Amino acid sequence: MNQTNELNISLEHHLLEVLNALPTILPDDLAVQLSAFISSPSSNTVIPYHILLKISRWSRSPAGLKALQSSSLDPQSYSMVSLLAGTRTSPEKNFPAYVATDPETERRHAANDKKAVSTVVNGVLSVAGTGFATWWASERTGLRLEWKSFCT
Numbered sequence: 001m002n003q004t005n006e007l008n009i010s011l012e013h014h015l016l017e018v019l020n021a022l023p024t025i026l027p028d029d030l031a032v033q034l035s036a037f038i039s040s041p042s043s044n045t046v047i048p049y050h051i052l053l054k055i056s057r058w059s060r061s062p063a064g065l066k067a068l069q070s071s072s073l074d075p076q077s078y079s080m081v082s083l084l085a086g087t088r089t090s091p092e093k094n095f096p097a098y099v100a101t102d103p104e105t106e107r108r109h110a111a112n113d114k115k116a117v118s119t120v121v122n123g124v125l126s127v128a129g130t131g132f133a134t135w136w137a138s139e140r141t142g143l144r145l146e147w148k149s150f151c152t
Helices: 013-020 028-038 049-060 062-070 080-084 103-141 145-151
Strands: 008-010 046-048
Touching: 008 049, 013 028, 013 080, 028 046, 028 049, 046 049, 049 062, 049 080
Parallel strands: none
Antiparallel strands: 008 046
16 A cells, blocks of 8 residues: 555645646646645645655656746755645644553663663773783783783
8 A cells, every 4th residue: 555645744835835836837637636735725724745746756857847947936946855844744633642651660661771781881891991900910010922912
């Protein structure tokens, strides 16, 4: 199942302004699809994601670039990032409320995580400290290089 067909994007004022310039220069099938949503913005508060995706793809095509430039429109205004900026995805859907877990369980998990981190740090520092102490002691005792390497 294609998830993009189910997504809607909020039809914000700035998005509507950008889209209003397009129906006269878009290919006919895309212009008809877009006009259904921008002709009466008060009744349509969302626009399907797949229409914005088609517009973005068209704006990057050679024909789309030529049409936008001939109408003195900025092609970058029709990239997906620009079209989706300041909008909300599926604003008509009601997502379930967040259910918090037991605070005592969360506290215990945090304490266990801290203990695990301190155990790892302790192990690393112990190995490094033992290595340094062995190296330092071998320097002071006058051992030959072979024995120093063997000890460390």
